[in-house]
Amino acid sequence: MTGSGNGGACSGKGVYLKLTVLFLLSSTIYVYLYSSITMQTFAIGEVMKGTINDIQRWRDKMEGWVQMIGGGGSQINAKFVKNASFAENMQNKSKLEVRHRVSEQYNNSVSGTKKPSKSTFLHQKPTRSFVKNSTGSSVGGKTEVLLTLFTSWPTKAEKYTCHNNTIKNWAQLKPHIQPVLFTQETLLAEEATEKGWAVLPVRKAGRGVPILKYMYKDAMERYNSTFYAFSNGDILYSQSLIETLQTVLKSSQIPKGKPMMIIGRRTNVQDMTSAEAVSGDKVQKTAKVRGKIFTVWAEDYFITSANYPWKDIPEVVIGRRAYDNWLVSNARKQKHVTIDATDTLVALHQTTKAGNQEGFKADNPEYNHNLLRRMYRHLHYAAGLTSCADYYTRYHEKRQIQILKRTVPRSCFPV
Structure with missing residues (x-):
């Protein structure tokens, strides 16, 4: 009876230890993946921000050039505004x-x-x-x-x-x-x-x-x-x-x-x-x-x-x-x-x-x-x-x- 009880206790401790290790491993993987995804998202965001700023600067330059053009300038300007x-x-x-x-x-x-x-x-x-x-x-x-x-x-x-x-x-x-x-x-x-x-x-x-x-x-x-x-x-x-x-x-x-x-x-x-x-x-x-x-x-x-x-x-x-x-x-x-x-x-x-x-x-x-x-x-x-x-x-x-x-x-x- 006593031996059987000790064996059950040891078995329970082993399961608990395995669950603890599994939890720590899962947490480590989760933190790693979350950090990786966050960094990638930030990098993509910065690239998009730079791209949008570049587009804006070119749009402003184009507006200035268009205003210098006579005749059909308003039509060109309207077309460009739509595209931008x-x-x-x-x-x-x-x-x-x-x-x-x-x-x-x-x-x-x-x-x-x-x-x-x-x-x-x-x-x-x-x-x-x-x-x-x-x-x-x-x-x-x-x-x-x-x-x-x-x-x-x-x-x-x-x-x-x-x-x-x-x-x-x-x-x-x-x-x-x-x-x-x-x-x-x-x-x-x-x-x-x-x-x-x-x-x-x-x-x-x-x-x-x-x-x-x-x-x-x-x-x-x-x-x-x-x-x-x-x-x-x-x-x-x-x-x-x-x-x-x-x-x-x-x-x-x-x-x-x-x-x-x-x-x-x-x-x-x-x-x-x-x-x-x-x-x-x-x-x-x-x-x-x-x-x-x-x-x-x-x-x-x-x-x-x-x-x-x-x-x-x-x-x-x-x-x-x-x-x-x-x-x-x-x-x-x-x-x-x-x-x-x-x-x-x-x-x-x-x-x-x-x-x-x-x-x-x-x-x-x-x-x-x-x-x-x-x-x-x-x-x-x-x-x-x-x-x-x-x-x-x-x-x-x-x-x-x-x-x-x-x-x-x-x-x-x-x-």
């Missing part, structure tokens, strides 16, 4: 995944809960390189910067194509127009800089949203141009922007020396594609074919002269309702020159799933209205419609732009 879309989409997807990890940094930074890192922005010296004249032409062989055009947006996956279109579109307006992006996001700043934009940090914000007057003040202190303008980040422009501003400068109808504000209605286009935004000519054509002109209540850009008194403007924030109409009504009340450029300046709004009333759906949509109501006894927003501007632009014979005095409707009063 796979590589671009792969790279965009990778950028979006990383951007989402830093989007919280933007919200914290502009709300004052966290100071932006000094390494976020590339150091940029003030652009004060040559003398301006009154015609918007070249001085000393250099093209004068006609307009400093700036905007701001937080990273959102559903708006990536829209904002990517904006980055490329505004960059094509150089050297007459200098695009500037206000942001706290490192990756977004780097991408904009690569495309020829200037980048500035958001200096002051209200509830996490940039305050408009400080954007103007910072842009005016840093860059030298005839005009300065905030525009919503989903607006695309064509050569008509430059042509309209050059006409304003040459016009004898407009009083000289007075502060000036140029506004206009936008044209909504649903689901704008990258191919449709590839050039200013394409933007102009798409707006004509698929666009729908929007209400006189909506104003998406504010082009002002260098002497416009932004220091006296309340601390309204961008992207929320009420500030646009108040700005125009205030300009009229202060006897500034106001011009409605709707008929000659194409401002294409890229309408996404968010629709055409994003300001009403954003967080704290009444921020500006509540601020203005505390400061002023009466608010007459209807005095700040595009149709209330004192002057307006139009095309006449031979597609020349003309600026005329407007008979302002009674509904635009009292101011």
